[in-house]
Amino acid sequence: MHDTEPGPRAGPTGPVEDASPDPAAAMPGEDSTGFAALRDDVGALVEDARTYAEAEIAFQKTRASLAGKRGGRALVLLVLALVLLHIALIALAVGAVIALAPLVTIWGAIAIVVGVLLVGVVVLVMGAAADGRMVAAMFGSGEER
Numbered sequence: 001m002h003d004t005e006p007g008p009r010a011g012p013t014g015p016v017e018d019a020s021p022d023p024a025a026a027m028p029g030e031d032s033t034g035f036a037a038l039r040d041d042v043g044a045l046v047e048d049a050r051t052y053a054e055a056e057i058a059f060q061k062t063r064a065s066l067a068g069k070r071g072g073r074a075l076v077l078l079v080l081a082l083v084l085l086h087i088a089l090i091a092l093a094v095g096a097v098i099a100l101a102p103l104v105t106i107w108g109a110i111a112i113v114v115g116v117l118l119v120g121v122v123v124l125v126m127g128a129a130a131d132g133r134m135v136a137a138m139f140g141s142g143e144e145r
Helices: 033-139
Strands: 009-011 014-016
Touching: none
Parallel strands: none
Antiparallel strands: 009 014
């Protein structure tokens, strides 16, 4: 036998048995110490992963709830700002009519203010239509270009 082969070796007083544990020699139903430790480690790893997943889900729920509340508040504030802007534009139009009335009569002042507002509407609609055509060209098929 070679020195590197496992098995009985000859010692000073005779054959010496190999001290390494033999998994096949273990009694049925018994686990060796290495496999039990590995099973415990894997069990602990699974439990840690489950705990981490539960904590991550709880964190994401809390974050989504907070974002929803803040998003809703921001939307309400934006709507209020737009309402105030609308009121300010109405006040500006009324003020322009009052300021122009002594110069061109009340009907002339109304016509001027309404005309300027309509020109502004036409310019804004034309800009929006151009942007809409650009977006349609970006996402449309090659035949429509």
